[in-house]
Amino acid sequence: MLDEVLAPAALENLHNSIAPVQATTTRSTCPYCGVGCGVLASANGAEVIGDPAHPANFGRLCSKGSALGETLGLGGRLLHPMRRQADGAFARVSWDVALDEAAGGFRRIVDEHGPDAVAVYLSGQLLTEDYYVANKLMKGFIGSANVDTNSRLCMASTVAGHKRAFGADVVPGCYEDLDEADLIVLVGSNAAWCHPILFQRIMRNKEERGAKLVVIDTRRTPTAESADLFLQIAPGADQALFCGLLVNLAKVGAFDADYIRQYTTGFESALTAARNIAPSIEATAMSTQLREVDIAAFFELFARTTRTVTAFSQGVNQSAQGTDKVNAIINCHLATGRVGKPGASPFSLTGQPNAMGGREVGGLANSLAAHMGFEPANIDRVRRFWNAPRMAPREGLKAVQMFDAIARGDIKALWVVGTNPAASLPNANAARDALSKLELFIVSDNVTSNDTINSGAHLLLPAQAWGEKSGAVTNSERRISRQRAFMPAPGEARADWAIFADVARRMGFAGFDYGVAADVFREHAALSAFENDATRAFDIGGLARLSDAEYDALEPTQWPIRDGDGKGRARLFADGAFFSQGGRATFIAPAKPTLATTLTKDFPLRLNTGRIRDQWHTMTRTGASPRLARHLPEPFLEINPSDAADLGVEDGGFARVATPYGSCVLRAVATDRQPAGHVFAPIHWTDETAEDARIGALVAPFVDPFSGQPESKATPAIVTPLRFARQGFLLSRNPITLPEGVWWTRVAVADGYGYRVAADLSDDGWTDIIRAASACEDVAQLIDETKSLFSGAAFVEDRATLIWALAPVSPSWDLALELFARDRLDQSERLSLLSGRSGRQLTDDGPLVCSCFRVGQKQIEAAIQQGCRSAPDVGEATRAGSNCGSCRPEIQRLIKISLAAESAMDLAREDQTSMKEGASDETVGF
Incomplete structure (x- = not known):
């Protein structure tokens, strides 16, 4: 341990003691993704809101940006050499x-x-x-x-692709193109979660101007829920799809021949390479594992829509052929002259600020x-x-x-x-x-x-x-x-x-x-x-x-802002003037699509890694926010239900995922968002925040030969089921040291420490942990042998200092979190802790959906039951989704589930009515 680290309370006092007395507002920039949103911060960061004057976000912030004020404490800070x-x-x-x-x-x-x-x-x-x-x-x-x-x-393949095509690492377009495009193609980008402020610009364009949205991804992400056309492509097949697009553009005469002739070079060799890779829609379908009808629809949309933006991110870059994928996309824009024009450009969505x-x-x-x-x-x-x-x-x-x-x-x-x-x-x-x-x-x-x-x-x-x-x-x-x-x-x-x-x-x-x-x-x-x-x-x-x-x-x-210029330029290359030798852009002939690794009997699945909505990188900052922790508090593995059934993995249970490089134990989520044969795990948890959940340890170290960027989306893996006798949570005012054999995730909670846990410990083993964590004698606990439930709480006067609940199936902790945040609990609230059932004065809102306004799933479901039939309707009723909008896909999913349930009930009622009418007819007949 560091011998100069102060206790959290002392650290907060230090920050307060050196802060200016008079509050001021400072214009700054958010420290998260590459959108670069402007913020207004009060002294000490007590309040951080979006800057209405900043052209990147015009006052909007995502859930992470909205919670910045919760992440500025001095707990764990390095203060001295x-x-x-x-x-x-x-x-x-x-x-x-x-x-x-x-x-x-x-x-x-x-x-x-x-x-x-x-x-x-x-x-x-x-x-x-x-x-x-x-x-x-x-x-x-x-x-x-x-x-x-x-x-x-995260972005090296884009750099290499830009240099090969344009002669310099230049993004030709700007955010306004997302407002002005008639077609927006998102490739390998879960923008709804990873670039939510830009995604909301796309959605406003879609709603107000009728722009079409095509999403190309190996996973059905929240972004895909809003697409007019979703192409669930095979891993590593992006350049095959865009080579097929280039070939199709030639067939239908959609090229800008003047632009190609005046401003580019290498066109014929790139087209020849594309014809070798994907000579037809049928061949493209075989390479990409997409339906021919969907490919044809995408090709037609691209060919007839002059104002097209193709925005790409980590799903393209984090590949052993990432640079070729970038250039395959750029080739299609060069061929149609859609570079640096209003509403028309290839566009790289940068990962970091x-x-x-x-x-x-x-x-x-x-x-x-x-x-x-x-x-x-x-x-x-x-x-x-x-x-x-x-x-x-x-x-x-x-x-x-x-x-x-x-x-x-x-x-x-x-x-x-x-x-x-x-x-x-x-x-x-x-x-x-x-x-x-x-x-x-x-x-x-x-x-x-x-x-x-x-x-x-x-x-x-x-x-x-x-x-x-x-x-x-x-x-x-x-x-x-x-x-x-x-x-x-x-x-x-x-x-x-x-x-x-x-x-x-x-x-x-x-x-x-x-x-x-x-x-x-x-x-x-x-x-x-x-x-x-x-x-x-x-x-x-x-x-x-x-x-x-x-x-x-x-x-x-x-930029560029040359000496004597009054301001910079929003767009480049509409009239050529590239920075390659000779001033022309270069078409690049990509190599045939391959994956750096092959599946084997020992590793039959593909592991994909990436980000989730409310966490950032290794959680150094976002991990301190109780609000952000409520959304997805544990490291998890998404797996297709058919694979889960074949492997014996239970939805909501645990699984060990292993590759030739390492293994992790994660909560299993069976979902058809994942295609069969593929699994997904987020990157954020480390040895500081979880036991056995460092996903980086599993990823293959293969890199793109041009950019040096690692392949993070397709490592061969194997998944095996894992079961624990009990699982649940501990909430404590002080840190808890958990023994070996306990799977744990540390979760930020208000005024304390939260742990999601699982283990095969006996009652005595759990009791030893509780006894070590409890510093008082006022302990109430319940052991329900019929349910194997072991729960309880410790108090100092009327305030809970320790709360725990452990069972074969993980108990909900939403109610416990609410009670843990209170300064005083009465007798009925104490009983609620033990039973896990909400009292009349308590509001168990269920899992958090909207982090910006702390709206839970049950509140949204109640609004839907009261007649809300769209995400804006739910926003009017609950405020959920009305700020950054990154929770809108989840709201839309809840609406779809509710409408499907209502439809099923209507059909059931119709069937019952038909049966009664039939019985009546039979009676009359007799």
Whole structure:
């Protein structure tokens, strides 16, 4: 344990004591996905709402953004530099000691083993200024390009696809295209959950303008529930579908021949490759496992709809052929001239808040700052601009390669900043083992403990968190926005860019004398314009001379913003002017679709991984919100009902899912949203938040040959049933240490700690846990032998301090959560805890559906019974779905279930009436 970590109450007092007395409102940007929503935050973050003036969201926030105020406490915060001692514990050290050790360790290893023996692994959560200084230090002064980022895991294939097609990593369109398109195609994107603010723009377009929505995915996601046409495609078949589309566009004469001739190259070879892959609708159907009629409907829609946006995300990128999939999509847009025009573009939906900004400053190992590559002229240009003594001469190691090099001993020092690779990388167990071999392992973060820190970190450097840091981020539409501090940094936390600059100076390097974030931003902007002359896409030279005050007041703006431009450009390439050699876009001939792994008798299923609605990455921030925890509180595995029946897996029970790389134990959910032969598990839980649920440990480490992005959607797996004698929950005012043999998930609850548990323990074993967790003698418990129910509560005066319920089938904890939140319970409420039945004054609303307004399933079902027949109707009655809209697919599903039940009842009544009339007729006949 860290010996300088304060108790949660003391931490909250610290934050309050250093906060400004007078409340103010600060304009900032949400720290979650790449939509880049603007927020208005009060001092201390007591209230965080959407910024009506921000063009990304116009005041709307998703469930995660709406709950930001619940995630700003100091529990678990890293407040001071820490060094691991010989006994494995951490002890506090000064910043001077920590920085000297970091700089000295890097210098020693570089001197002994060369610059490629050190590496830095960054995060799309960082600000542009943080990324820039880290990149400058490593690539320009240490001389190694071993700088990569967790963006490699989500958007690298888009980067590679953009470069191959456009000559630069450029998203041609903007969010307004989603408002103006007549056809929107979502490929590998569960936007309703992962980009809900953009999805609601799509839905408004659909409702108000009649735009059509096609969803292409291997799973029937909540997004697919709103589609006019859903194509449940086979894994890895995306480029086959879009090659088939390209061939069909040729057959029906839907090409823009003038655009192809004037602005592109490589068309014939791409079309020839497409004809080899998918020469007909019939062949496309065989490759994609889709119905011919559905493929024909999609092809016809695309061919006749000029204003088409094809938006794609992780389902395309996270593939061993992700780059080819991206280019197959872009080929269809180039062939029809639908690039950079109002309502018409290929569009990448970025995963992280500043994945784009990191790409701009060279955060990826295969790029230099300002979107420049490692061509000799670019290396020399950046060297001269930085006055760099030791420029990296070639590309560095990408994420998976980097950790392989650590395992081999080639990389001896690693600095991880703001991310958790021991949980998030593919084959994460191997990554964790590799970290233990490092001679120097530094982590900059704002938490005291995570899977990466616990893998042997030597030095912990406290970084500022969202709300405390200040800088720039760039969203999916190339829009630069400001993240602004509205809280003071607690303890000794510092900006990441300042930490990098201090280490650089201690290593003896000049050129790192930045005073504020604006200094870094101005240099970054100046480099983008240096010897550019409109020859490179990324150019924000128009911002290079901002004063500190102008930087602080910078409004959201899209690049390019060249020197002398009054504002940026929303769209690019409508009239050609690409950044490839010769100024033409390039059609790319994709390879035939294949999967990196094959199924076997031992591993007969495909494991797909991804996000859920109300959690983010490894839950460092969202995991602190009780509201967000109510939606899907446990790690789970979705499996088709037919597979579940064949394997003996019970819906709502447990299953062990294993791959050649690891295994997890998850709650089983049997659902036809999953196709037979495929299973899905979310990525968010780690060893910090659950027992045996690190999904990254199961994912195959195969990567795209062009982008280096891992395949996270199709790992061969096997699922076996698992049963526990009892399962249920514990709610406590204090943390509980659970013994081995107990499966558990830690869940955020108000003013306490929640645990979902399962085990084969005897009554005595559970009693020992309860006794250890209870600090008082006022304990009431119930053992119902007929139901094998073991439940009870402990009290201090009239307040519950511990509540538990355990049974063969998991008891609902919604009622217990409500009672646990109360300061005082009367006798009837105490009895309700034991019985699990709601009293007259209690409101058991069922599982949470709408996180924004805390609306439960039972409230929505009641509204439906009262006549609500659409998601807007339910919103009028309950407010559910009226903010971010990410719960609307679930509301629509509940409506469908209710209407189906009503229809079945009507049919039953008609049958009964017919039977009575028939009996009456027979009586008359006699």
